[in-house]
Amino acid sequence: xxxxxxxxxxxxxxxxxxxxxxxxxxxxxxxxxxxxxxxxxxxxxxxxxxxxxxxxxxxxxxxxxxxxxxxxxxxxxxxxxxxxxxxxxxxxxxxxxxxxxxxxxxxxxxxxxxxxxxxxxxxxxxxxxxxxxxxxxxxxxxxxxxxxxxxxxxxxxxxxxxxxxxxxxxxxxxxxxxxxxxxxxxxxxxxxxxxxxxxxxxxxxxxxxxxxxxxxxxxxxxxxxxxxxxxxxxxxxxxxxxxxxxxxxxxxxxxxxxxxxxxxxxxxxxxxxxxxxxxxxxxxxxxxxxxxxxxxxxxxxxxxxxxxxxxxxxxxxxxxxxxxxxxxxxxxxxxxxxxxxxxxxxxxxxxxxxxxxxxxxxxxxxxxxxxxxxxxxxxxxxxxxxxxxxxxxxxxxxxxxxxxxxxxxxxxxxxxxxxxxxxxxxxxxxxxxxxxxxxxxxxxxxxxxxxxxxxxxxxxxxxxxxxxxxxxxxxxxxxxxxxxxxxxxxxxxxxxxxxxxxxxxxxxxxxxxxxxxxxxxxxxxxxxxxxxxxxxxxxxxxxxxxxxxxxxxxxxxxxxxxxxxxxxxxxxxxxxxxxxxxxxxxxxxxxxxxxxxxxxxxxxxxxxxxxxxxxxxxxxxxxxxxxxxxxxxxxxxxxxxxxxxxxxxxxxxxxxxxxxxxxxxxxxxxxxxxxxxxxxxxxxxxxxxxxxxxxxxxxxxxxxxxxxxxxxxxxxxxxxxxxxxxxxxxxxxxxxxxxxxxxxxxxxxxxxxxxxxxxxxxxxxxxxxxxxxxxxxxxxxxxxxxxxxxxxxxxxxxxxxxxxxxxxxxxxxxxxxxxxxx
Numbered sequence: 161x162x163x164x165x166x167x168x169x170x171x172x173x174x175x176x177x178x179x180x181x182x183x184x185x186x187x188x189x190x191x192x193x194x195x196x197x198x199x200x201x202x203x204x205x206x207x208x209x210x211x212x213x214x215x216x217x218x219x220x221x222x223x224x225x226x227x228x229x230x231x232x233x234x235x236x237x238x239x240x241x242x243x244x245x246x247x248x249x250x251x252x253x254x255x256x257x258x259x260x261x262x263x264x265x266x267x268x269x270x271x272x273x274x275x276x277x278x279x280x281x282x283x284x285x286x287x288x289x290x291x292x293x294x295x296x297x298x299x300x301x302x303x304x305x306x307x308x309x310x311x312x313x314x315x316x317x318x319x320x321x322x323x324x325x326x327x328x329x330x331x332x333x334x335x336x337x338x339x340x341x342x343x344x345x346x347x348x349x350x351x352x353x354x355x356x357x358x359x360x361x362x363x364x365x366x367x368x369x370x371x372x373x374x375x376x377x378x379x380x381x382x383x384x385x386x387x388x389x390x391x392x393x394x395x396x397x398x399x400x401x402x403x404x405x406x407x408x409x410x411x412x413x414x415x416x417x418x419x420x421x422x423x424x425x426x427x428x429x430x431x432x433x434x435x436x437x438x439x440x441x442x443x444x445x446x447x448x449x450x451x452x453x454x455x456x457x458x459x460x461x462x463x464x465x466x467x468x469x470x471x472x473x474x475x476x477x478x479x480x481x482x483x484x485x486x487x488x489x490x491x492x493x494x495x496x497x498x499x500x501x502x503x504x505x506x507x508x509x510x511x512x513x514x515x516x517x518x519x520x521x522x523x524x525x526x527x528x529x530x531x532x533x534x535x536x537x538x539x540x541x542x543x544x545x546x547x548x549x550x551x552x553x554x555x556x557x558x559x560x561x562x563x564x565x566x567x568x569x570x571x572x573x574x575x576x577x578x579x580x581x582x583x584x585x586x587x588x589x590x591x592x593x594x595x596x597x598x599x600x601x602x603x604x605x606x607x608x609x610x611x612x613x614x615x616x617x618x619x620x621x622x623x624x625x626x627x628x629x630x631x632x633x634x635x636x637x638x639x640x641x642x643x644x645x646x647x648x649x650x651x652x653x654x655x656x657x658x659x660x661x662x663x664x665x666x667x668x669x670x671x672x673x674x675x676x677x678x679x680x681x682x683x684x685x686x687x688x689x690x691x692x693x694x695x696x697x698x699x700x701x702x703x704x705x706x707x708x709x710x711x712x713x714x715x716x717x718x719x720x721x722x723x724x725x726x727x728x729x730x731x732x733x734x735x736x737x738x739x740x741x742x743x744x745x746x747x748x749x750x751x752x753x754x755x756x757x758x759x760x761x762x763x764x765x766x767x768x769x770x771x772x773x774x775x776x777x778x779x780x781x782x783x784x785x786x787x788x789x790x791x792x793x794x795x796x797x798x799x800x801x802x803x804x805x806x807x808x809x810x811x812x813x814x815x816x817x818x819x820x821x822x823x824x825x826x827x828x829x830x831x832x833x834x835x836x837x838x839x840x841x842x843x844x845x846x847x848x849x850x851x852x853x854x855x856x857x858x859x860x861x862x863x864x865x866x867x868x869x870x871x872x873x874x875x876x877x878x879x880x881x882x883x884x885x886x887x888x889x890x891x892x893x894x895x896x897x898x899x900x901x902x903x904x905x906x907x908x909x910x911x912x913x914x915x916x917x918x919x920x921x922x923x924x925x926x927x928x929x930x931x932x933x934x935x936x937x938x939x940x941x942x943x944x945x946x947x948x949x950x951x952x953x954x955x956x957x958x959x960x961x962x963x964x965x966x967x968x969x970x971x972x973x974x975x976x977x978x979x980x981x982x
Contacts, residue, residue: 161190161203162256164216164275168225169195181223185215210253210260213275217259228276229259232284233298236263236270238375240388240432241613243573244293247384251291255283264618269298292378323433330368330426333360337419354406354416361418365399369425390576391428394605395421398953401598417599420953424606432964453523453544457488460532475538481531490522490537498529576608576943583947599953603946607956612938612963616931619971624924631979632908633917640903643884644921648864649856650810650914651878653849654821654831656871657888658911659797663694665702667768667794671760680791684778686716687730687745695776695795696730725750729776742782743790751777756787768794772827796827803835805982806911811836813918818856820849820868820878850877857883869914870902886914916979927974931967938963 169175175193178200182191187204194200202216217227239245245263248270252261257275264270270288274280281297288295337360340351352360366373369391376392402416458465460478470488473479478494481487487500499511502524511527514520520533521543539545580601587597625635635641655661668677675683685703688696703716722732729746744754748765751758756779758765765775773796780788807817818839821828828842841852849868856866868875868882879885885902888909906913942959945951951959 161201162209162212162216163277164200164202164213164220164257165228165277166193166198166200166220166225167228169193169198171195174225177223178220178225181219182216185219187212188216208253209256210258213257214259217275230274230276230280232272232274232281234270234272234284234288234295235298236268236288237294239263239265239268239293240375241265241573243384244375244379244388247291247379247382248288248293251287251382252284255280255287258284267618267622270295290382292375292382323429326368327426327430327433330364330422330429333364334419334422334426336360337422354409357416357418358403358406361399361402361422364422364425365395368429369395369421372425372428384573390573390605390608391424393577393580394602394953395424397598397605398424398602401595405595417595417602417953420599420602424953424956453542454486454488458482471539473535473538475535477535479533479535481526481533483526483528483530485526487520487522487524487526487531487533489533489535490542491520491533491535493518493520493531494534495532496529498531499527501525501527572608572613572939576605579943579947580604586947587949596949600946600949602953603949603951603956604943606953607942607946607951607959608939612935612967613932616935616967617928619968620924620927620931620974623971623974624920624927627975627977628904628917628920631913631916631920632906632910633913633920634905634907635903636905637903640884641921641924643865644867644904644918645925646863646865647815647867647884647918648860649816649818649866651818651820651853651856651866651868651882652807652837652911653868653870653875653878654819654823654828655797657869657875658803658819658831658835659799661797661871663698663774663795663797665698665793666773666796666798668702668791669761669764669768669794670791671789674788674790677791680778682716683734683743683790684745684793686719686734687722687732687743689716689719691724691730695774698795699793728753731781740782741780743778744781745776745778748775748777751779751789754779754781754787756781756789758789758792760789761792765792765794768792770826772796772824772830799831799834800911802910802912802982806915807836809912809915809980809982810918815918820844820852822849847877849875850881853878853881857881867914867918869906869911886917912982915982919980920977923974923977927971931970934966934970935963 166178169178172195175195179191179193182188182193182200182202185191185202185204187207188202189205190201190203192201200216200220202212204212207215217229220227236248239248245265249261249263252258252263252270252272255274257277257280258272259275260273262271270284272284274284285295285297336352337357372388372391373396375388379389398417399421402418402421405416453470455470456467457470457473458480459468459473460466460480465480473489477489479487479489479491483498493514493516495516497513497515500514500520501511502521514531519536520531522537523544537543583604584597584601587600588594592600621638621641624641625638628635628641652658665681668681670677670680674680681699681703684699688699691697717734720733722730724730725746728750729744731742731744731746733740733742735741744750744756748758756777758777765777768775773794776793776795777789778791778793780790810817816839817837818841819828819832819837820841821831822844823842825840825842828840832838832840844852853866853868860866865883867884867886868878869886869888870879871888875887879887879902884904886904886906887902888911889905889907904917906917938959942951942956946956
């Protein structure tokens with residue numbers, strides 16, 4: 161039985177409707193709803209727990225109510241191979257209330273989507289422990305490091321000794337057992353007495369290899385088998401056989417296999433140590449992000465600067481940032497101007513100019529100016545903290561190819577054990593004797609390498625997601641990288657994606673008998689002063705930009721009676737040349753209502769409109785005289801500097817580029833022509849964009865995919881409908897939408913990031929295929945050789961350790977990948 165929380169019920173009728181919806185589900189034998197506790201209890205004996213949870217939640221939500229959900233991240237200790245991660249995943253999925261569980265071997269983490277039940281996190285930890293592993297909540301430390309109240313997990317005894325020292329001690333004890341074998345090659349007899357062999361090998365087996373026996377026993381008790389079982393059985397059999405032969409021997413110098421047990425343990429531990437070192441390198445990008453934000457901030461309290469720990473800074477505080485310092489918080493600039501280096505966050509190499517009103521990100525480096533910043537986001541809500549969480553979650557997620565590998569790994573260990581038993585029976589049956597048959601079976605157990613299979617994909621994805629973060633590409637969904645390499649069609653939104661999303665004044669037109677362009681611009685700017693309308697900002701920016709050191713901008717004349725006319729424009733009185741005049745600035749239809757004659761500029765304005773530009777008109781409508789046309793202004797949202805280069809690069813790779821825009825056909829076709837796109841769909845509403853993306857997907861042959869690039873705000877349906885969604889980040893809040901909608905977010909707001917993302921996805925795919933090849937090759941070649949008696953246990957142990965190291969090291973080579981240049 162499962163109990164689900166239900167929000168939104170207000171009366172007995174609501175409870176009855178939920179109960180009826182649950183009873184209609186296949187397999188449900190009983191369902192009851194408690195209005196007072198806002199819970200629903202469902203019983204379905206023949207249905208898997210995760211399936212029942214998902215179907216019951218969907219039924220409740222379809223009935224019009226909410227089932228609150230949550231996500232728990234656990235750090236899992238003790239997993240050594242893909243079989244382990246699969247067992248933990250199955251254990252978590254069986255917990256009532258769990259919707260989905262994803263376990264990543266490389267990061268040693270589990271991500272669990274579940275119902276928001278109060279005691280469920282503790283139940284999840286207990287389920288992992290029952291499966292034979294240790295678990296604790298993942299310390300989601302912010303960029304400043306672990307919280308002072310976060311639980312600590314101290315190691316005691318042998319576990320407190322660094323892994324490298326344990327490997328060294330095991331090697332020192334094993335070396336005297338190996339040296340006699342080298343002496344045999346030189347004709348020297350250096351073989352130790354059986355007692356000394358046992359004295360040296362036993363501590364290696366029981367102390368440094370004890371973890372394999374403990375973990376293997378837990379696995380067997382849980383009804384499964386993993387790499388620990390293989391190692392424990394193999395080394396235990398070699399050690400036990402040596403004891404038996406020593407006990408039965410009368411010559412005083414029998415042929416024993418203590419060295420096999422000791423050397424295999426040492427080599428496997430060495431491989432695990434190297435693997436752990438390599439995996440730490442894969443997290444270097446996240447470590448760099450976490451170390452960005454300083455631990456203290458200079459906060460203005462009653463106008464005086466006070467140095468405070470970052471934990472004491474509150475939202476809304478004024479923070480002073482000196483030249484050369486890192487910004488401690490996300491916020492908006494209130495005073496000062498400077499250039500800010502955001503390269504470690506966005507990947508943008510050049511510092512960005514910042515002034516009053518501009519948003520800044522914590523962790524960026526202030527340039528030459530003193531800034532006063534009002535804090536808008538702190539701690540877990542800061543940009544860096546969100547990026548770290550999303551990248552960590554992407555690393556913990558599983559790509560589709562990894563799910564296939566996990567299915568292979570689930571049967572791998574039982575098959576290997578069966579092959580080892582078959583090897584033992586075959587050699588014994590052929591008359592080779594018990595020692596020989598046992599040693600060959602041990603070789604089969606030891607050569608088998610589920611570790612490499614389990615690490616091949618996640619280790620590569622860890623490196624790729626960290627590498628992407630350094631390039632300003634935020635990977636939210638691990639499957640996005642896998643799908644992106646198969647993309648055949650890239651659909652672009654227009655505004656905010658291929659264009660900057662900020663209108664600019666592109667042309668000022670005046671009649672022959674009217675004012676000069678500069679005078680007209682000054683009059684329009686006076687009417688627009690203080691307005692937040694995008695076109696008003698464009699006029700003010702153009703008027704300020706028209707200045708030069710030798711000719712500063714003309715002062716704006718005083719205005720009175722400013723009034724915005726909804727959907728039409730703005731009007732007000734301006735004292736121009738000591739004469740008060742009433743001016744109107746707005747649309748063509750409004751000018752027609754005001755009886756303004758626009759014939760002098762109509763042809764030129766129509767030409768601007770044909771280019772997809774928005775035209776506004778400025779007229780003198782002072783009472784007591786005929787309305788007079790003063791000027792017209794053409795506004796446009798030009799293409800980004802990188803848009804044409806991006807499209808050309810994608811088309812050079814054989815990709816089909818499509819423009820999907822809600823703008824008018826003139827503007828859409830003009831932009832498409834400017835950037836080199838021939839397939840254009842204009843005047844498409846948001847819901848129409850998702851339908852169009854679905855049509856593009858249906859038109860492609862199997863195996864080819866569609867990517868959608870948008871600004872992440874009004875393009876959310878299309879981003880979700882595409883095989884891969886890439887969202888352009890914006891400082892106005894679009895970043896939040898982008899992070900939760902698309903599989904990848906382009907933090908730099910630069911379309912060239914699409915080219916980089918596709919190149920990285922293809923490089924990642926090649927590296928994953930290489931790793932899987934080597935992981936399978938080790939087993940496909942090594943196991944038959946071991947069964948034929950051509951590999952000793954020591955060689956087999958070395959090959960097993962080497963396979964994991966090779967896979968992780970090969971994944972690290974992806975860090976040398978160079979992004980394509982525009």
